[in-house]
Structure formats: C-alpha cells, structure tokens
Amino acid sequence: MRGFSLRKYNNCIPFLSSSAIRCCYSSIKGNAGVTINVENEVKCLDDAVSLFHRMVRMNPLPSVAVFCKLFDTMISMEHYSSVVSLFQEMRKLRIPINEFMLNIVTNSYCLMHRSDCAFSVLPFYLKSGILFSGVTFTSLIRGLFAENRLKDAVELLKKVARENICEPDQIMYGTVMNGLCKRGHTQKALSLLRLMEHGNTKPDVYNYNIVVDALCKDGNLVAAINLLNEMKQKNILLNIVTYNSLIDGSCKLGQWEKVKTLFSEMVNLNIYPNVITFTMVIDGLCKEGKVEDAEEVMKRMVEKGVEPDIITYNAIMDGYCLRGQVDRARRIFDIMIDKCIEPDIISYNILINGYCKEKKVAKAMQLLGEISQRGSKPNTVTYNTILQGVFEVGRTGDAKKIFDEMLRVGPTPNICTHSTLLDGYFKYGLVEEAVLLFNELARREYNDVSFYNVVINGLCKNGKLDEAHSVFEKLSSIGLPPDVRTYTTMITGFCIHGLLDEAKSMLRKMEDNGCPPNNVTYRVIVQGFLRCSKFSEMETFVKEMADRGFSLDASTAGLLVNVVRENPSVLDMTPELHSKNMY
C-alpha cells in the first residue's frame, strides 16, 4: 500500500467504550486451579462479558490463552466490537497480552471492515516487543479485501515478501488469491499460483482449489480440469473440495456425463461425496427443471448415509417454484419442519418468491408475517422479493407501504431494493416518486450499470429522453462503461421518439466502444425504422443482422409481414428476408 508506515498509525487506536463493561479491582483470593470452560459457559454476549469480569477479578489471573479463547468465541458469535472493548479494558488493567491476543484484536477490526483501526494495532506489537507473524498480515489482507481495496491487499503481500517482514505462507497467498477470485480476477490468482510454483512457498491443495473453483464458476471447465491434471502430476493430494468445485461447475454447464465421471473418479480415490456434493447436483438438476431427478438423487444420498440439510431442501423447494409449483414447494417446507430441520430466512425467501411468481401476493405477505413467529427475521432479499411481487400485480400503494415498513423496522435497503422501486415507480408512471428517489440516491455512489439501466429505461418510457440521455452521459463521468443493455435501452428511447439518426449513431458508437450490438439491439432498431416506414435504411440493418447471424423475433417479423401486405414493393428491397429464412 502506498505510504505505508507504522508511525502513521501511531496513537490512533479508537477508544471503544462499552457501558456494559465496568471493572472491579478487588481481587478474589483462592482461585488458583479453577478451570474455565469457555465454550460451555459462553452462549451469548452477556455470558462473555460477565465471564470476562469474573476472570479479571481472579487471583491469580487466568492465562492469556483463556482470554484468547474467550475472544475467539466472541468472534465466532460476530461480536467483534465487544472484543475490542474488552481488550481495551485488559490494557487499562495492565493484564499482560501476547502475540495471539494482538492478532485476534487485529482480526476483529478487519472483520468489522475497519482495516484502518487494524493497522493502528501494529505499533503495539513493536511497543510490546512482539513480532509480527504471517497471521497478522493475513488478517490485514482479508480486511483490505473486505473493503474492496484489492490493490492495497496485493501490495501488502508484496511488501511483506519484499521487505522480509515475514515469509508469506500458503495461507497468506491463498487469502490474496481468494480475494482476487471472489472479485472476478481469476487470471490474476492463476498468475499468483504460478508465481508460488516457482518460489519457495509451494502451493498446497487449498491454493489450487481456490483457482479450480474460480475457473469452474467462470464456466471455464476445460481450464479447471487441466489444473486438476496438473495437481495429479504434482502429487498434490486431491480432496473433497477439489471435486465438489468441479462437480458444481459441470452441473452448472449441464454436463451430466462429466458429473458421473467425476463421481466415480473421486470414489476411486476414496474421496466420498458429502452433503455439499449431493446438494450441488440436486440444485443443478432443479435449475434445469428436473426436480424428479433431484428427488431421486436425494433418496440415493440418504441410502448412502448422507443426510440432506437445510440447503438441500431449499434447493428442491426452489426447483418446484421455478416450475411454478409453489404448492409442492410448500409441502417440502412442511416435510422439512416435520424432520426438525428449521427453515431459515432463505427457505422463506424461496417460498415468498414462489408465491409472487404465481401472483399469489396475499400468500406471500402472509408468509412474511409468519417469519418472525418462527424465530427468523426478514432480510433485504425478503423485502426486495415482496416488493417485486407487489409491483408485478400493480399494487403500487402496497409497495410504498412495504418500503416504509422496511425503512422503519426492516433491514437496510440495498441497490436491488432501489432498482426494484425505481423500476416499479416508472412502470406505473409514478415519475415524480422515481425521480425524487433517484436524486436521493445520488450520494450513494452506486456503481452497478444495471441500476442505471433501470433509470434510463424508466426515463425513456416516460417521455424524459433528455434526462435519460444525461444519466447515460453521467455513466462515463463516473467511469462506469455502459453495457449492451444500456445502449439498447437508449436506442429504444430514440426510436420511440422517432429520433432515428440518434438511434443509428448510438448503434455505431457502441460498436466503436467495444460493445457490439446483439440480437435485441438490432430488433429494436429494425422495428424503429419499420414503424417510420424507412424501408431502405431498415434493409441495411436487416442485412447487417443476417451477416452477424442474428434473426428477427416473431413480433418484428409479424410487423414486417403486415408492412409487406400493404406495400409489396418492400420485398424487392429486402432479398435477405426470403433468402436467409429470417422469419
């Protein structure tokens, strides 16, 4: 990272106070030999805090390891800021700390997405004569990735290696590789893997699995299998994760023969499919509409002694919903409860989505009300799903009420919530509401092009072409390249308003900007010229379409047929229409 120096972070540890924490200095004698079983004693934050207070009053004090164990337990319950507070208390009480403790605190800050505070712990290591370890920097790197500071994360790894601060291990490399892969930089992760192969720290199965999985997720199964073969050649011991990634990748491409091969290959290596393996297959089948096959796989897994879990059931439920059989999904939901598998918020979201897709909004709303009764809590996806469903049936008033409820008592709206709202408002002509909301959102720095596509589309469809165009222009000023949908939406807007020259120049512009038009773009522009009876120019685009292997859709072809009926001479100008089987 640029300008990285320990001095910079000196004396900037934020004091996080906690009113819950009040320390008592009187010591209780005779606690020597008292054993503390942190895991059994701590079930919630209150338990942790009160145990901490008992511990600091003991004489002699419990070892630092016990404090570490306590903090670790708190981290597993996601009480990161409380870990920091208790650590501050320990310091005030001058309770000795060690390397492990500092690493845990550093990690807590990183998990809070406060890598700035995490860096401010570094001077403590120096002051206390404690050496940094790979663990320290791995946590920091993870923290930087969590804040999407990819360059800083990679730079920190390089700095650690270059300045011999400590020898990066497989975990540190793996953390960087994983951070890169999860953000779409598979090739960079692959380069790092190659770098490791030539360096001192040889990649292990974790490192390979990260890249194998990323390649599979990219749909690049061939490269993933090549890497698998490299692993075999290098005698890297393959494991269940390796095969699960490959099986998932094959399922998502519908390569069921490959799935079978991988299954037998892994079993030959004494690696047995687990609940994750089976669930991936079940989900893949469900997504292809083959829910019966998925249920068959579920039976087989039970026969093999592998019990389906909540995720397996959720996949099946979603499979039925995708086929429009929400009632069957509901039955699975009830079976799940009978088997004492508690539905989670995703189960509810799947069912709510199922009901919405069948326009059974009342059912969806009812289910929303039931969520808290069963000890779950609606999340952002729940509300987004309901909002979409309510808009779908045109109940804009209900949508507004639900959004208000969300703002009052619900989870934080995200970009998807806002897209749904804007799309809904525009769709039903509530332009004022939409524009107001869009202006409110200006400071959020949303950088997802599909969000702007919704806005541009809404403005175009509501006669606000100039505003749409200025949002389009804004994209380049915030460094967000328009995608094929953005251009197509703009072109549609121009065509609706009869601005064919603008439509045409936008078509050329997208090509120049490295974003070639697709089938839809051409259909839109052909329809535009057709509706304005500009047959000869239309012909140019029909020709271009044919050259690029695109074809007309039914509605454009239908329009064309009507035009030909009224004006047969059009046929003379468009030989492509009959010679290339365009209808």
Next chain:
DNA sequence: ATCGAGAATT
C-alpha cells in the same frame, strides 16, 4: 490459543 478452499434466495 490467532489467519485459508466447496452448496441454496431477489
């Protein structure tokens, strides 16, 4: 005693 990879929802 602290840091790592794989499954489901809008």
